[in-house]
Amino acid sequence: MQIEVVPNVNEARSDNFINKTVIVIDVLRATSSIVTALECGSDGIIPVETVNEAKNFESKNDLLSGERYCKKISGFDLGNSPLEFLNHEIQGKRIIMTTSNGTRAIQKSHKAAHVIAGTILNASNCARKAFNLKRDIVLLCAGTQDQFSLEDGLCAGMMIHELKQLQEEIHLSDFSMTMYLSFLQSKNELQRTILQCSNGKKLCKMGFEEDVIFCTMQNEYSVVPILRDNIMVAM
């Protein structure tokens, strides 16, 4: 089994995803919010690219969610904070979501055999379920404005760690090996490391420190979102 890590959404080449399982990773915060939404009983999350697309998609009983520059979009029900999802009545509701990087990464994966959403909250189960799909795996780090983000890379490394426990003989690219080594080095202080990286510091400055702390809880949730007919549902 081949494992590849793509450092940011800008480097994603959709033709490279054919016949593979893509795990989209946007720890801060899109895939953490998607996992939390499903864990809290949402019917599913529809990732869309633009604010207008989100509004056009919306039907009765749906919730609109999303951010631009880390802030909730005006008129939307929810931003991109997983803690909002925890505290909002979302049981049985569909969520239409648009974010700067995470939902774009999901859309860029459309040629893959399977698209699933991973984050630190569900990393172990996510890796296990991806492994059971028996295809080569691409860990697509969303990154931030076409730059690599440490928290996504460490989450990719965490999943590689899980995959290696399932099968010792997985083949890692050089970049994947780097993510794995970085995770091993920081696994006992993952939260502290992420609080100090670029997005961690930015979100803390904007008052979202609790989000960062929440998003760095390892394997707190078991749900694994998978894309079926353009909606992310529990696998």
Next chain:
Amino acid sequence: MQIEVVPNVNEARSDNFINKTVIVIDVLRATSSIVTALECGSDGIIPVETVNEAKNFESKNDLLSGERYCKKISGFDLGNSPLEFLNHEIQGKRIIMTTSNGTRAIQKSHKAAHVIAGTILNASNCARKAFNLKRDIVLLCAGTQDQFSLEDGLCAGMMIHELKQLQEEIHLSDFSMTMYLSFLQSKNELQRTILQCSNGKKLCKMGFEEDVIFCTMQNEYSVVPILRDNIMVAM
């Protein structure tokens, strides 16, 4: 002091290097050969892009060196193996060198305030001398055919480790932090890790295992090559 790591030569943007010190890293094998050549008494190394350029540059007493697809260029005196440089009479001679990735990275750095060559063999001294130049530092990993190479990333991490010992308060980008964490994780088995990465395996298969072992000796040499008027000389 800002520290940035560029993952491969294709991602190098020369305008980003203005007023900075660029350390070009091509562990397997261009910068290891350059360091070895100067340590063995060469007058200097002129990096050029093409085979024809190398031949046009050559004057009496010069040596031609270089590789394509890891193999010595036909008619050249030397390939790109640092062990060849150790065993050849190069004292007092200039070397005209062209390689697939390393010399290209040096040429792409021409807008920097200073261009120096780093590798595992001279990492400690290289970091120290770059630090003393008192400018922001770019660690430019040459990579391989526009892909990230683990050995260059680990060497970048090793230099960051040195820089942090000189000044705790250096600012690392997310990607730089990843290189630093990866180095910390593998520093006690750097040779084994590099023997198992993509270029390490490829060179071993081609009969260059001794080169890989040589190039992964930590801080064996003290010389730091710097580019002055298009020739790399001892700093």
